Amino acid sequence: xxxxxxxxxxxxxxxxxxxxxxxxxxxxxxxxxxxxxxxxxxxxxxxxxxxxxxxxxxxxxxxxxxxxxxxxxxxxxxxxxxxxxxxxxxxxxxxxxxxxxxxxxxxxxxxxxxxxxxxxxxxxxxxxxxxxxxxxxxxxxxxxxxxxxxxxxxxxxxxxxxxxxxxxxxxxxxxxxxxxxxxxxxxxxxxxxxxxxxxxxxxxxxxxxxxxxxxxxxxxxxxxxxxxxxxxxxxxxxxxxxxxxxxxxxxxxxxxxxxxxxxxxxxxxxxxxxxxxxxxxxxxxxxxxxxxxxxxxxxxxxxxxxxxxxxxxxxxxxxxxxxxxxxxxxxxxxxxxxxxxxxxxxxxxxxxxxxxxxxxxxxxxxxxxxxxxxxxxxx
Amino acid sequence: xxxxxxxxxxxxxxxxxxxxxxxxxxxxxxxxxxxxxxxxxxxx
Numbered sequence: 001x002x003x004x005x006x007x008x009x010x011x012x013x014x015x016x017x018x019x020x021x022x023x024x025x026x027x028x029x030x031x032x033x034x035x036x037x038x039x040x041x042x043x044x045x046x047x048x049x050x051x052x053x054x055x056x057x058x059x060x061x062x063x064x065x066x067x068x069x070x071x072x073x074x075x076x077x078x079x080x081x082x083x084x085x086x087x088x089x090x091x092x093x094x095x096x097x098x099x100x101x102x103x104x105x106x107x108x109x110x111x112x113x114x115x116x117x118x119x120x121x122x123x124x125x126x127x128x129x130x131x132x133x134x135x136x137x138x139x140x141x142x143x144x145x146x147x148x149x150x151x152x153x154x155x156x157x158x159x160x161x162x163x164x165x166x167x168x169x170x171x172x173x174x175x176x177x178x179x180x181x182x183x184x185x186x187x188x189x190x191x192x193x194x195x196x197x198x199x200x201x202x203x204x205x206x207x208x209x210x211x212x213x214x215x216x217x218x219x220x221x222x223x224x225x226x227x228x229x230x231x232x233x234x235x236x237x238x239x240x241x242x243x244x245x246x247x248x249x250x251x252x253x254x255x256x257x258x259x260x261x262x263x264x265x266x267x268x269x270x271x272x273x274x275x276x277x278x279x280x281x282x283x284x285x286x287x288x289x290x291x292x293x294x295x296x297x298x299x300x301x302x303x304x305x306x307x308x309x310x311x312x313x314x315x316x317x318x319x320x321x322x323x324x325x326x327x328x329x330x331x332x333x334x335x336x337x338x339x340x341x342x343x344x345x346x347x348x349x350x351x352x353x354x355x356x357x358x359x360x361x362x363x364x365x366x367x368x369x370x371x372x373x374x375x376x377x378x379x
Numbered sequence: 380x381x382x383x384x385x386x387x388x389x390x391x392x393x394x395x396x397x398x399x400x401x402x403x404x405x406x407x408x409x410x411x412x413x414x415x416x417x418x419x420x421x422x423x
């Protein structure tokens with residue numbers, strides 16, 4: 001009787017005795033992410049499940065991320081295969097209005113310039129000793145596009161998935177704090193005060209319908225490896241613009257996106273296992289991710305300045321900051337900052353155009369990068 | 380392929396490719412807008 005009781009108590013306490021300090025730290029970190037999501041409102045839709053996933057995966061003896069474990073099952077079938085990011089992209093496409101971009105197509109170039117941070121950070125990561133594929137995963141944080149970062153990292157550097165995802169989503173939510181100082185120092189007073197005229201050439205319904213089809217064809221011909229991402233985002237947008245499948249648009253915007261976001265978040269959290277996450281490399285990824293977003297903002301602004309010069313002052317370079325893909329946060333930041341410098345300046349629609357251009361640009365950049373990796377026989 | 384050669388290749392092809400692809404796309408959009416211009420709805 002005594003032995004049975006002792007065995008039972010021993011069994012009950014085995015979890016406590018197996019808990020390492022590193023795991024305890026990660027559980028606290030998971031709690032911290034949940035706190036940021038609930039109390040501070042930083043990307044709660046993702047930080048909450050990520051935080052909870054981090055807590056779950058660091059509880060000893062649960063076996064949740066071991067082969068056959070529940071979280072491992074979600075991870076293998078949803079993240080590793082690239083299905084979750086692709087499904088989220090259908091929702092993003094259904095939610096995105098490319099109208100402001102179609103009104104002024106030249107602004108699409110700002111969406112390309114905003115992605116330069118990816119490649120500059122990739123070089124920096126290589127210089128710091130990251131392997132080629134790890135550097136690609138770190139650089140992609142500069143896209144400021146969560147699903148793209150997850151897709152690329154899960155394919156080529158899955159051991160960095162936790163760090164890259166947390167960095168991507170955390171910095172996306174911190175865009176209102178990260179971008180304004182860069183915008184302030186990289187533009188002159190004269191440039192900040194430029195008032196942009198409202199675009200006067202809206203796109204017809206036919207153009208809005210043909211646009212996602214054309215983008216898909218061009219993007220997949222240029223960078224076939226980006227097809228799962230670009231194809232899904234444009235499918236979502238075609239559903240929206242067609243105007244005949246309201247139920248599917250509703251499902252893409254709500255049910256599909258919500259369910260997948262939940263599972264994706266848990267899976268990302270589940271990759272934050274103490275032994276993999278608590279490394280110097282994680283800290284380096286977080287630092288490089290921050291640099292990537294700063295560089296993307298800076299290159300977008302610099303290209304905005306160039307466009308401003310070429311257009312003889314008709315373009316306010318501040319909209320270049322929206323060339324990164326943090327939609328629609330970056331566009332809102334541009335509007336707020338522009339309005340701060342000139343109370344008659346309304347940059348929101350122009351910035352929305354650059355921001356949606358950034359979405360296309362980030363997926364295109366990722367697709368090109370993946371295609372180059374394959375062409376160079378690195379993967 | 381060495382690290383630096385790889386970094387330079389992917390940076391040049393990546394930045395150049397993204398810029399060229401989006402430039403081409405902006406031209407396609409402009410052509411589409413010319414082919415299918417927006418018509419103002421007639422006011423009753």
